[in-house]
Amino acid sequence: MTLVQTTLPGTPTPFASSALAGGTLAPLEAAAALAPQVIQWRRQLHQRPEVAFHEVETSQFIFDTLSAIPGLTLSRPTRTSVVAELRGALPGHTIAVRADIDGLPIHEEVDVAFRSTRDGAMHACGHDGHTAIVLGLATLLAAHVDTLPGTVRFVFQHAEELSPGGAEELVQHGVMDGVARVIGLHLWAPMPVGRIGILSGPAMAAPDNFQCTIVGKGGHAAMPHECVDPIAIGAQIVTALQQVVSRTVDPLDPVVLSVTQFIAGTAFNVIPNSAYLSGTVRTFDASLRTSVPAQMERVIKGIAEAFGASYEFRYLQGYRPVVNDPALSARLTDVVRRTFDNDTLIEMRPTMGGEDFSAYQQRAPGVFAFVGAGNEAAGIIFPHHHPRFQIDERSLDVGLRYLTAATLDLLTPNA
Template identity: 45%
Template structure:
């Protein structure tokens, strides 16, 4: 890796990240972000296709010699959160901000594109650049990009997430399961409304819904193997409009996170059983809308070992073995198709006041983390190409 050449790209990374931070776009609405990326890639002379699986953009940098194809991915979407930071690059779009670092991911991959674009003559193979929309909202953008051919011919894929829970200068990953699957559900409890002073004439949907919330808390603690991490959270309960009216309908909304399909299906079945049984016990009915979201993100063991070798020796980072985390990522879909590794790159820095968690209205990153992320992606790609050449000889 030519470290000085990569360092020279850092000011452009910062400029790109700050522009994108000022102009965030929500999932499935990344029209201007997509156009920004496409324009930059074409300016660099990179073979580029836009409108892939929605607002996705794919760039291809082909070397002068044949070889393997390495895909690198960045996500581009923002979140429906009001930016509360006091800085010159704060979001200019009311109620929308990059509160998860995707602006940094995009800026990082644009820098990597420029780095490899100037080194086509050194490549034996292809670098595939995947700029993905809609990571934040199911069904996500990864599956649609795969369906549109973004992974065709790809041998391995790498991705990074700028991660403020760990300090800048570090990077972490793990072999096998790293990030949880994510499902969401909505349960409508249907009762019979009436006067608050005459409860015996009603079927209280709020009472039945409240009982169901308590019952659902037993699923993980009493139905799931304690050695299998899992989360079932009720994030919303809505019912009624007035203090003296018994509501005829109550809605619960929640999420399920876990790391294996057997546990995932067990929890789903128990939710259906408890919803029907609890509602019936109160004379009500339950209707369930259950959506399976992203699968568990599972890193390839050999590619994790590549990360563990190169993070320190080639990218100059402090490497960590990450614990499993419950947030989900649709990068999981890519890893179901080809081997690869997803890596967490430290972006927190208490000395700079960068301490807020992801999805927080004051979220920010230590921008030096983008340089670290770019170095890691390049190190992983270079290592893969080198191993492929060795095997070919």
């Protein structure tokens, strides 16, 4: 990876209180002073979402903001990603901190002053908050570079939401070269604001998907005996696929199989020639990731052939599972206990959602943490990827303080 120093005229000036600019406050103490700027950055990003692989304005905003922070070396590994590196004055490890930057193809239904200005695009998963938090982290640590051990590599990654994802592409461009540890976080709406969850081991599942076309013989709906009805056959396949998990997988092994699309037909009196099914399979175990699709195809083949239809089946592997390094998880759990109140750390179960942070964990031990962003009393109750998704913005301060404490701890030579 080639890193070049960049300077752009007229770029935004990062927020800095006089104490922060002079480095007289410790980074954790300065985080509270930076909170209003982090919220402002998040709202600016929220208003201008861009979907995966199209984050042109978003990445330029990040680049311009980082360019105004002294001491950072910037690069653009891909057209819509940004990497900033901060070299401390003291010896220590190289730590990577990742933020994802893309939005989703969803029309926002939240009535707030900073709602999306782009029809059909929305930050409905918290990536705007992740980006703002890591911009804040870069600002805080750059103000203390003279006392900072090691090197911090801030990775602003494109295209987390769309396989094959941006993480693997950035790894191929060398963003993990020389990195000893990698950390990231997800603002998590199902968790109350003020809480942090760190799992040891499996944290997020492999999000694979499948596509199946049932090819029958179309005809008049009044004469079904002359047809091979792909809708009736597809309905039986949908039902039978549910038994792949319930009757062929150990009940103690977490697996999800969901059919999410069933497309067929054009008129009330026409039996179509084909039907299309698609969906997702979520697993943690590598052997199940192989055996489940094989069993699915046996079911599909048997039912289709029994009724005289043919089929096409495609199974597409998505991201690897996110598996947190146990030793690093224990260390960061201790960081949370030392940094926050006793009730901040929350015990949570793995989620069957997927994340391409797993690509970085193939190159260095990593931990992906969850920072609570929900608030039932304030109506912040909608799930990720929902058109009314919101976050409690107090979670931005919690996330910034967590990443600051975690980064400083891991940079020290004995970490």
